[in-house]
Amino acid sequence: MSSKPHFSIEFYPPATPDGIEKLRGVRDQLAALNPEFFSVTYGAGGSTRDRTLQIVREIREAGLDAAPHLSCIGATQASIREHLAEFREIGVKRVVALRGDLPSGMADPGEFRYANELVEFIRKDSGDEFFLEVAGYPEVHPQARSFEADFKAFITKARAGANSAMTQYFYNADAYFHFVDCVRREGIDIPIVPGIMPIASFTKLARFSESCGAEIPQWMRRKFEGFGDDAESVRAFGLDVVTALCERLIAGGVPSLHFYSLNQAGLTSELCRRLGLVNQA
Template sequence: MDSQLSFSFELFPPRTPEGVTKLPAVIRRLAELHPDYFSITYGAGGSNQEGTYETLMTVIKQTGVEAVPHLTCVGSTRAHIACLLDRYREAGVKRVVALRGDLPATAMSPSAPGDFHYANELVSFIRETYGNAFKIDVAAYPEMHPQAPSPGVDFENFCRKVEAGADAALTQLFFNADAYFDFMERCDKAGIKIPVIPGIMPITTFDRTVRFCEGCGADLPRWVRLRLEELQDDKPALLDFGLGVVTRLCETLLRNGAPGLHFYTINQSEVVQRLWNNLALTTSCEQGH
């Protein structure tokens, strides 16, 4: 693989005793693939900040691979965010994913409690308070954030995060490579030079794939949905099919200039390992080895 490309794995803090027990082995197996970093979500699905910290420390102690916490700001105060960042800095963290996060609708109004309403404000705060102590990643939405009034307005809001000092962006999951290429064209026209890394969701079940896509407004192509529905009771066949779809997506993205891939691992190593093997094979074939 091209060493300039960025490959990263996203984990979430486990929420069940079984998940806690399994996680160290998942991290160990994924670390064997030598990613550039592991990122660890915060708040998504009800996890708390302590869970993010514990998972972060497991990654650091067990693997030595860079660990990158996600940080959400809506409803939070500057003092609280500074407290978290100080703790992360003490743990050796040099990079964070800065997000608004999701809270109930009432928390989104300008009069809502907390010092932040949008991710660009969090990026500005980190830059003003910590200078360049942290590399900052932000979220990007090739198919538009579901609450945005239009793609154009959403893109302007993405630009605000870049102007505030983001170093890189990770995209929401998508299955249409063209949505990513269209987003990159818009970045190009707007003079945005930061790497925008595609977020890749492996397909492991019909229900989960549909749920994730509906939750974040990603388009699941009709033919993929129909095939997954048909195969939902045949797990090996569904995994093979899903792997084919996602492998082709990754190949198309990399072949057309994507600067890396960020895998939403959903704390599962096997499907990510298979995807990784497929991609490494393709890359070495292309290079004529």
């Protein structure tokens, strides 16, 4: 491709006032890269609702586009309507519609079981007012019974009214391209944006990947393990790996890239610089 894709950046709501203040600085640094929007995650069962809304509100007040996550597990139709009203009030036009996780100790999932039901409800309640993103799992959702079951669930929520999809992170580009090919064969033509996870710590990455179902290729794992406690080598190798992954994805025609920043500016900024995405119009 001769043109570079757009890109977006994800934050999570910090648990402390100091963390929120630090995130403001990170946001300002990353805003200088001119991302298409910032997304903000939403805790299990709405546990971060107020903090998520605060961060989204501040992003909007800074004149930037924000896409709050909205999960339906534990929610009611009334609570979803309330969320949408809050989003409407602060000028949010894009929402990441998710099933979400059932909080520990919560037995009742609420009035929604799956993300497609949330997408259908938002469409029924608000028409085309919101641009709806859904999640995709090129390497299969960790709670899915099989690839086929997970893929069917994705197709169902795409057909329910999704405008676009963002994927779980991965390090095997073939998994992404295979997933996209399967989706296209079903007649679904929405953009499928790859999720990109910069690598700051292999120990943390390995732990997180185990819980979310993202595969770390064996060659990568062996290389990282060989660095031991050499954090600088881990960072340098991680940047090379993720840069090469993004370059292959861009060459393959991806519509955009979605960076999971982990509320840090350094690695995402460096990746954007290496990929020539900085200060794009």
